[in-house]
Amino acid sequence: MLTKVRTATLSGIRGYPVTVETDLHRGLPGFHIVGLADTTIKEASMRIKPAIQNCGGVFPGEKVTVNLVPAGRPKEGSHFDLPIALGIMMLGSEMIELEDTAFIGEVSLDGTINGVRGALPLAICLREAGIRNLVLPLENAEEASILEDINILPVSHLQQAADYVLGRYNLPLYKRKETGRPPEAGSLDFAQVIGQESVKRAILVGAAGNHGILMMGSPGCGKTMMARRIPGILPALTYEEKVEITGIYSVAGLLSPDRPVIEQRPFRSPHHNITQTGLIGGGTRPRPGELSLAHRGVLFLDELGEFESKVIDAMRQPIEEGVIRINRNLEEVIFPSEVMMVIASNPCRCGNLWDNRNPCTCSRQQLQSYRRKLMGPFADRVDIHIKVNPVDKDMLNRLEGLPRMSTAEMRDKVSRARAIQNERYRKESFQSNGQLDEKGIARYCVLGKEGRELMMASYDRLGLSMRAYSKILKMARTIADLEGSDRIRTEHVAEALMYRVDLDTV
Ligand SMILES: Nc1ncnc2c1ncn2[C@@H]1O[C@H](COP(=O)(O)OP(=O)(O)O)[C@@H](O)[C@H]1O
Ligand SMILES: [Mg+2]
Incomplete structure (x- = not known):
């Protein structure tokens, strides 16, 4: 007699499908889990037996072997409790078709199902593996329901899940609560910052080019x-x-x-x-x-x-x-x-x-x-190294009433500059100027004669390192993008040079 229940395991932030095979043998009563299971899974044996009994089920008096397939991949997580418990409960019963259904969940001694870490990546890999229905803890339902093309069936007790696999009960589909409410308008606005317009400009350049x-x-x-x-x-x-x-x-x-x-x-x-x-x-x-x-x-x-x-x-x-x-x-x-x-x-x-x-x-x-x-x-x-000066009292008075760059304005400029980069780098492995490598710099950060001369003069005057030199070119590219200019002009280079202050000597 052999049952198979589908689930998954985590490696970093990726999930990998796993099948839980449960088999019953004659012999001394025992419970073994094999297939590179870590201690959280091995502990399942302690939780599952009382949980099944507390659901009115019978834990077999024979030798139970649970095999986690593929055996070569290490597996971790208390979410294996549910598929293992169900594998045991299905032994000896008429099994319904479970090919396209998977299970994750931690089980308490009384049969309550608790939420688990990593439900979303687990759900993603199962969906890719062709799973249509995912039975998971109610606590994880909202998170997993961000996915389309997979039915989320939440459970809060082992009994419900057992009744479902034994064909006695149909689990209702979870309906996403999230209404797609717009992100709350931030209480943090750049318009609240008095002065510091040049720092804000440097921040704008940083955000626009991912520097x-x-x-x-x-x-x-x-x-x-x-x-x-x-x-x-x-x-x-x-x-x-x-x-x-x-x-x-x-x-x-x-x-x-x-x-x-x-x-x-x-x-x-x-x-x-x-x-x-x-x-x-x-x-x-x-x-x-x-x-x-x-x-x-x-x-x-x-x-x-x-x-x-x-x-x-x-x-x-x-x-x-x-x-x-x-x-x-x-x-x-x-x-x-x-x-x-x-x-x-x-x-x-x-x-x-x-x-x-x-x-x-x-x-x-x-x-x-x-x-x-x-x-x-x-x-x-x-990329960007700048000095921030204090805003003193006199300056505060002078700045009173002057227009201040706001978050909305800055975000708008960032979006436009990023759209230009996305378009330009459509066929590249990078998306923003900040990510350009040496080859990308040579290709996309070409200067005119005057710009080159300015760079050369600054190279000596500011004692720039080669690394600083490339960074200035990338920033000049971003400044040109903020202006919607195809060409990097001399004034773009001049501005970029201000964002590489040698803070060691100031
Ligand atoms: N340019 C500014 N405009 C408005 N408030 C400021 C400005 N600079 C400082 N403050 C006020 O002073 C507080 C301390 O500033 P903070 O950002 O913590 O300084 P820093 O991190 O440079 O030490 C801020 O919470 C803010 O209330
Ligand atoms: Mg601070």
């Missing part, structure tokens, strides 16, 4: 305030992006009844005492870190100088590649991390270096070690 940005300035000049407003000027998420990001949050266990689907561009601002694993991701059962939770949104590192050097260095490779690779359990787990990097920093540890009123109390040595940490190879990979 990272590093702002250095005295405490209280508005760095954090402006950083928080950046997601508001990025284009609204597409359906595909929502599914992708919600999948990441699902695996991280960060969805809730209040927020079953991620509708807004992520803004993550990890505290500076975060661990390397917290930032990059990992662990015995790999979970996404902040770099992946910020995928397709903003990763804001406030007070970069306070982060551990080791943690800063660990971000270098993921930022360059756009993905994080973690080797675990015979396989490579991949987490995405395409983020807009936004960094804020004081000029020195005490913060007063650029302040005329308060003297800086840092020693020369402290100053040097702070800058060394800040301006290392990681920051060098961030």
Whole structure:
């Protein structure tokens, strides 16, 4: 006697279909799970027996063997409880056709079905594998119902699921609650920022071309305030992006009844005492870190100088590649991390270096070690480097009543510049100027004679590195796109040069 129930397992943020085979043999009573199951699955044996009995079912008095197919792939997760329990309950009964139905769910001792991590990626892989019906915990129904072309059948008790597979009860289809309500108009608007128009312009360029940005300035000049407003000027998420990001949050266990689907561009601002694993991701059962939770949104590192050097260095490779690779359990787990990097920093540890009123109390040595940490190879990979000046009282008075660039205006410009890039890079592996590699730069960032001369003169005068040189070309391309200009003109180069301030020497 053999039953087969379909389910799936997770690897990083991807799901893979699995079939649970259950077989009964003569012999001493026993319960074995084979097929590279991890401890959460092995523990299922402890939960399932009482759960089945509490549903009025009979746990077989013979030898039960559960085999998870394909045997070669490692499997994890308490969501195997439900398919395993059903496989056992179906032994000896008339089985209904289950070819196109799959099951996920954690089972309590009393038979209650609890929500699980990763329901959305599991559902995605099952849909791709031809599954039409997915029976899952009620808690995960809203999240999974973002998908089309798969019937979501929520259950809250093992009894319901058992009655369904035994053909005694028809599970009602889940109807999505989400009404597609528009994202709430943000209370964070760039119009609230007084002055700082040149910083806002640099931020606009960064958002338009997907360039990272590093702002250095005295405490209280508005760095954090402006950083928080950046997601508001990025284009609204597409359906595909929502599914992708919600999948990441699902695996991280960060969805809730209040927020079953991620509708807004992520803004993550990890505290500076975060661990390397917290930032990059990992662990015995790999979970996404902040770099992946910020995928397709903003990763804001406030007070970069306070982060551990080791943690800063660990971000270098993921930022360059756009993905994080973690080797675990015979396989490579991949987490995405395409983020807009936004960094804020004081000029020195005490913060007063650029302040005329308060003297800086840092020693020369402290100053040097702070800058060394800040301006290392990681920051060098961030395109835009600017200095943020305080807005003093006189300036406040003068600025009163002057027009201020608002979030709506900025978002509009970003959208238009991004549309131009999408069109230009339609056949490329990248979508934005910030992602251009050397070949892309040579092809798409061609300067006129005058622009080239300006670049050459600046190369010597500013002592630019080759890396800084390419970054300026990419930013000039974005500035031209913001203007809707095919050609990169000299004034675009001149503006781009302002966004590569050598913060080490100011
Ligand atoms: N340019 C500005 N316009 C309006 N308010 C500002 C500005 N700069 C600073 N503030 C006010 O000062 C507070 C502190 O600014 P913050 O962004 O935290 O500074 P920083 O991060 O540079 O230390 C903000 O919450 C805001 O209320
Ligand atoms: Mg701040």
